[in-house]
Amino acid sequence: MSNAVIEQITTIRNPEYPHIVWLEIKSSDGHVGLGETSFSTDAVESLIHGEFSEYLIGKDPYKMDLHWDQLARKIRVIRGRGVDGSAVSAVDMSLWDLFAKKVDQPMFQVLGGLSRDRIRVYNTCAGSSYGVKRKDFRTEAGSVDHRPGSLYEDQHAFMTDAGALADNLLSEGFTAMKIWPFDVFSNESNGQFISSSQLDEGTEPFIKIREKVGRKIDVMVEMHGLWNLVSAIRIAKSVEPTAPFWFEDPVPMDNIDTLAEFRRSTHIATTASELSALRWSFREMFEKRAMTICMLDISWVGGISEAKRISGMAHAYHLPVAPHDCVGPVTLMFSLHLSLNIPNAIIQEIVRAYNATWYKDIVSVLPKIENGYAFPPTGSGVGTQLLETFRNNKNTTSMVSSL
Numbered sequence: 001m002s003n004a005v006i007e008q009i010t011t012i013r014n015p016e017y018p019h020i021v022w023l024e025i026k027s028s029d030g031h032v033g034l035g036e037t038s039f040s041t042d043a044v045e046s047l048i049h050g051e052f053s054e055y056l057i058g059k060d061p062y063k064m065d066l067h068w069d070q071l072a073r074k075i076r077v078i079r080g081r082g083v084d085g086s087a088v089s090a091v092d093m094s095l096w097d098l099f100a101k102k103v104d105q106p107m108f109q110v111l112g113g114l115s116r117d118r119i120r121v122y123n124t125c126a127g128s129s130y131g132v133k134r135k136d137f138r139t140e141a142g143s144v145d146h147r148p149g150s151l152y153e154d155q156h157a158f159m160t161d162a163g164a165l166a167d168n169l170l171s172e173g174f175t176a177m178k179i180w181p182f183d184v185f186s187n188e189s190n191g192q193f194i195s196s197s198q199l200d201e202g203t204e205p206f207i208k209i210r211e212k213v214g215r216k217i218d219v220m221v222e223m224h225g226l227w228n229l230v231s232a233i234r235i236a237k238s239v240e241p242t243a244p245f246w247f248e249d250p251v252p253m254d255n256i257d258t259l260a261e262f263r264r265s266t267h268i269a270t271t272a273s274e275l276s277a278l279r280w281s282f283r284e285m286f287e288k289r290a291m292t293i294c295m296l297d298i299s300w301v302g303g304i305s306e307a308k309r310i311s312g313m314a315h316a317y318h319l320p321v322a323p324h325d326c327v328g329p330v331t332l333m334f335s336l337h338l339s340l341n342i343p344n345a346i347i348q349e350i351v352r353a354y355n356a357t358w359y360k361d362i363v364s365v366l367p368k369i370e371n372g373y374a375f376p377p378t379g380s381g382v383g384t385q386l387l388e389t390f391r392n393n394k395n396t397t398s399m400v401s402s403l
């Protein structure tokens with residue numbers, strides 16, 4: 001039992017990163033926990049400072065599971081990823097960071113300790129500005145914001161010379177990469193149709209990779225939930241001869257029978273889904289054998305505690321877990337702790353272009369990555385914090401609810 005109460009809840013935003021909301025929860029015994037989520041930022045922020053703050057302020061911060069359940073009752077258990085689940089995620093992350101700091105242990109330790117001393121990573125081949133400083137990002141599938149000369153323009157690289165990109169990644173120690181050359185063709189028919197010539201064009205990068213580096217690198221096919229079933233299967237059949245590692249989110253996640261039908265159509269692994277949230281959505285995917293590899297995003301799925309619960313459910317079905325990164329640096333750090341803790345993690349997503357550029361402008365510590373592996377963060381809690389330079393940036397704003 002503690003006598004501490006939640007004293008203050010602060011959300012932080014910056015127009016340079018219009019999709020992200022950071023959250024800090026301060027306790028009366030002097031600790032601050034950090035969380036993060038992304039998309040629908042106005043709605044998330046108003047939910048946190050409205051109903052959520054009304055419930056949380058003055059409560060014992062160390063009753064994390066109780067607070068999750070109380071806030072989740074307000075969610076009304078929507079199936080997909082949404083505002084409510086994202087807001088709960090940010091709160092849950094903050095509370096667990098706060099608790100880990102109070103007991104002065106790294107997050108992986110309060111989750112149950114290390115299951116491994118390093119985790120293999122794969123590079124998602126986005127450029128530094130992919131989906132970050134642009135508001136039109138989600139309406140233009142496959143669009144490339146190419147800034148010639150800037151560091152790691154990996155999306156432009158896979159669209160033009162995927163073989164050279166694979167070679168470059170291997171030279172940095174990476175043994176796995178993710179690309180999405182079919183996205184651009186989805187706009188024309190809203191994912192309802194893909195032509196034979198488009199299939200050939202989209203498959204070319206995979207062939208170039210095999211021609212250049214053989215089977216030295218694993219290649220993940222990202223499909224972003226853009227396709228109907230028949231198109232997704234046509235894409236899978238086209239890429240299968242190049243032996244990709246997985247097909248990710250081949251169809252929208254609103255019909256799990258369709259996802260299961262896709263999975264049965266191919267011998268390559270089906271990975272799903274960062275587009276889903278909360279244990280009840282994952283229960284159906286597991287029960288229907290709709291996936292081969294469980295992907296989740298901590299800042300959308302319901303936070304670190306929910307990600308841990310879903311990972312345990314996946315383990316009961318002998319399914320491995322591959323945590324998502326591509327939205328913000330705090331989420332990446334939480335994901336790394338989970339990847340090191342859960343027995344059934346197989347690989348952690350990272351974006352080298354982000355780690356080398358804008359992630360560094362926001363937080364004090366990023367994962368140590370060497371030879372294709374990420375290593376345990378040091379320090380208590382999630383092991384990173386928002387930089388003073390970022391807080392003091394003239395465009396950074398914050399909103400506060402307090403006792």
Ligand SMILES: [Mg+2]
Pocket residue numbers: 222224248249274
């Ligand atoms: Mg994805």
